[in-house]
Amino acid sequence: MVNMSCEFSSLPEPATVTWLHKAPNSISWVDFPCSNKDETKQCRETEHRVTSRCLLRTNSLTMTGTYRCQATTSEEKNKAISSEFNVNVVGIEKVAVLHYHLPFGRLGYIEAEVCANPKPEIFWLTPDAIVRPHTGGSAFVSATHLHPKKVLHIFECFIRNIRVWSMAAGVEKFTACVGIRMSAIP
Template identity: 30%
Template sequence: MSRLKKYYFLSTIISITILNTINCYDTKSDDDACYRECEGTTFGCKTKLIYWNGEDVEGVYKLNNGIINITCTFDSLPRSVNVRWKFKRSPYVLSDSSVNNYIGNDNVYEKLKCHQLEYTHSCNVSPDHVQRAFSTCVLNVANIDMTGFYKCEAIDTNSGIVLAQSNEIAVKVIGIQSVRIYESKLIPQKSGYVQLEICANSLPRISWLTNSVVLQPEESKHLFSSSPITKIPNINEDTKIIPRMQPLNALEKSDPFCYYAQLFISNVDKQIENLKVSLAIEAEVEIRHLNIKIEDVKENSGMINNCYNKFNVLTVIAFLFLMI
């Protein structure tokens, strides 16, 4: 390479380096087409929330019924902002219940993932060429875990700093999320139990429906006895039907929306397979067939007899071997 070419190549590298260094300190990026100087304008250098429909959205929603549709708009200078949606789980929001001993790590806001998200921004909204950012977050009411607080934030596009935010709104989703058999022991002609896990908001009114009686929690009728509703499951001993509560620290790990109900049966028979449970929240009543099955003792006894017969045969063979 000639000296002239080397000089030209070196000059080009130095020029590119200088330009890149200047760009690093430039407050206006090349792709920020909407950038406007804010000094001396009526609006000033700031970000301001100008629309928020939170008051219209706040309230109580039924599970699997409708949508949550929240919108916010920010004006800003010198450049437009990003809009971020946040959610803070709070199980007892908008609740008139005296239950407030929930222990959890949900006292912080987390980024909200919208089922449908719209974001637009426009330039030159006013004589001051104010930037306007608009966002709508749509959520399907599909889970009671959506109960809590919602808000939107205006985020600086360069630094990620929160420049402005809306006030928070409270949303409560009510309904029965799930019902499942947590544990059961049903041996014919023996005492047994069925323990349910019911996840719902709020605490439902629970009734056990048997072929002969209807029981509320803490009631005893005929062959049945119902335990109190608890926030953590009972631990039942195998040899005796004696419920034992789990350690108190188990409450910290429990789901605030889940409850446990247990039915004791003094003498299990085939009719227990028709057991149902009635769950009522406000005016809504739902009846669930539990589809439980009692244990097949014939199968178990057959296995025991088979093992016993094999043991006898082996014993005889061993005895004859010793006699030789």
């Protein structure tokens, strides 16, 4: 969670405060609803002071970006803009199996998609081992590349494959283990 606040003074009436978000690589600012918004107004003869506090629950990678607040008076005659706050949300957005075909005793494959920030590490697991890339034998071979499928402004979605030369008896499931190396976070 991120707590942001801004304060504006105005005359002759208190200003209306709105919160704005701009995604990375975007030029547009858009209104967004705070998870929780609290405002206090102090009205005096010499000024009207409005303090706005915005609680941002960073539960999605799409919340990465730049935030600011702006104050406007009635009929938008006057506008003031705060300094900007940068927020970088780190985590794993989704893991999905896109395709799989695992016939017993034959060539098969599994393809998974992972959306994360920063680039994730993905390992394939059987119930008793980590699947390592290799070319011999009758067991498994894992694709060695993790390549971007699509970029969604702030985070990337990656595809990871595992190719199975021959489904061995006793192996009933594969698991994709996804992690983010903390040293990769700026």
